[in-house]
Structure formats: C-alpha cells, structure tokens
Amino acid sequence: NAGVTQTPKFRVLKTGQSMTLLCAQDMNHEYMYWYRQDPGMGLRLIHYSVGEGTTAKGEVPDGYNVSRLKKQNFLLGLESAAPSQTSVYFCASSLQIITNQPQHFGDGTRLSIL
Amino acid sequence: DQQVKQNSPSLSVQEGRISILNCDYTNSMFDYFLWYKKYPAEGPTFLISISSIKDKNEDGRFTVFLNKSAKHLSLHIVPSQPGDSAVYFCAASDAAYKYIFGTGTRLKVLA
Numbered sequence: 001n002a003g004v005t006q007t008p009k010f011r012v013l014k015t016g017q018s019m020t021l022l023c024a025q026d027m028n029h030e031y032m033y034w035y036r037q038d039p040g041m042g043l044r045l046i047h048y049s050v051g052e053g054t055t056a057k058g059e060v061p062d063g064y065n066v067s068r069l070k071k072q073n074f075l076l077g078l079e080s081a082a083p084s085q086t087s088v089y090f091c092a093s094s095l096q097i098i099t100n101q102p103q104h105f106g107d108g109t110r111l112s113i114l
Numbered sequence: 115d116q117q118v119k120q121n122s123p124s125l126s127v128q129e130g131r132i133s134i135l136n137c138d139y140t141n142s143m144f145d146y147f148l149w150y151k152k153y154p155a156e157g158p159t160f161l162i163s164i165s166s167i168k169d170k171n172e173d174g175r176f177t178v179f180l181n182k183s184a185k186h187l188s189l190h191i192v193p194s195q196p197g198d199s200a201v202y203f204c205a206a207s208d209a210a211y212k213y214i215f216g217t218g219t220r221l222k223v224l225a
Contacts, residue, residue, distance in 0.1 A: 041217060105158045107157045
C-alpha cells in the first residue's frame with residue numbers, strides 16, 4: 001500500500017548543481033502536483049499535471065522544470081540550484097473525475113542548497 | 115497576496131475539550147475546501163472537506179463549518195485527543211486541479 005513515494009528523502013546540493021526529484025504513485029491517479037513548504041508560507045504549488053504528457057505552471061514555477069512521461073511518475077528538476085530553493089518538497093496526486101477529490105501526499109524531500 | 119489565511123499560528127487545548135481552527139479566504143470563486151493534518155517528517159493527510167453548496171460537514175469527531183458570506187471556514191474537533199496534536203492546513207480550490215493552502219495552525223492538545 002505505497003501510495004505516493006518520493007525519492008530521495010534528503011539531499012544537500014551546492015549552488016549551481018542540478019538534480020531531479022522523483023515522485024511515483026500507484027493509485028492510477030490522473031492529477032499530480034509538486035509543492036514546496038517553507039516556514040510561515042504554507043504549501044505553494046510549483047507545477048502540476050492533469051495527465052500523462054501534460055504539465056502546467058503553478059504559483060512559484062521559476063527555476064523548476066517538470067515532466068510526466070508516464071502516468072505514475074512526476075519528475076521535478078532543478079537545472080541550476082540556488083539557496084532560495086532550500087525547502088521541503090511535497091508531491092501529491094489525486095483522482096479527479098467529476099467532483100473535486102482530496103490529494104494524497106508523499107512524505108516529502110528535504111533539500112538544502114549551500 | 116495570501117488568498118487563504120490561517121491567522122493563528124498555534125493553539126493549545128486541554129484533552130477532552132473542543133479545538134476550533136479557523137481559516138479565511140478572499141477568492142469568492144473558491145467552491146471546495148479541505149482540511150489536512152500534518153505530523154512532523156510526514157506529508158499532509160486529508161482530514162475532511164466541504165463543498166460550497168453545504169455549510170456543514172461532519173466525520174466522527176471532526177466537523178467543518180463554512181460561512182460563505184464571511185468567507186470563513188472552521189474545523190471543530192470534539193473531543194480533542196493528544197494524538198490530534200499536529201499542524202492543520204486548510205486549502206481551497208476554484209477548479210478541479212488547483213488547490214491554495216493556508217500557512218497552517220499548530221495544534222497542541224495537552225493531556
């Protein structure tokens with residue numbers, strides 16, 4: 001009963017390095033999301049996807065790219081990491097048919113940029 | 115500009131008493147509201163939701179109230195238990211795919 005799995009759980013990067021965060025869900029959900037959580041800021045939407053092969057920008061997309069090549073996976077990339085991207089990143093998925101459905105979240109990736 | 119606001123960063127309540135967590139929003143187009151609970155080092159978990167066509171939704175010890183005219187919702191937990199100690203986020207949506215979250219309220223239930 002995995003649900004939403006995020007890898008890695010922790011990572012430390014140097015400014016300018018690149019990396020990819022992986023999110024995998026096994027619930028056959030159409031919609032997937034990437035959020036970042038910063039102290040006092042709540043969860044802010046970075047990018048989201050409404051289906052395989054589609055992506056869209058959220059509230060804070062700058063400095064990030066995403067891809068959804070397979071329905072079960074949603075990748076978040078940082079091309080050139082900056083200290084301002086130090087945060088906890090959460091992936092979520094949801095099944096949207098007719099009515100709104102709640103999101104299921106992974107346990108987060110804690111990313112530090114030095 | 116924060117569209118969803120939780121103005122109380124923290125709340126302490128005695129075990130067995132009622133916990134009331136509040137949330138205000140500014141966008142009148144929001145039509146679906148949710149509450150999530152988050153423990154440290156875990157992702158948020160869905161607690162309860164309410165559609166804008168209702169003013170109350172109940173699930174066991176948890177009740178959410180929606181006052182559309184005031185653009186205000188609240189989560190009531192009765193009775194509060196120590197295991198309820200967590201950070202609670204409210205979220206709102208005006209479409210099927212996009213959710214805006216508040217900044218969270220840390221609830222501490224004292225035994």
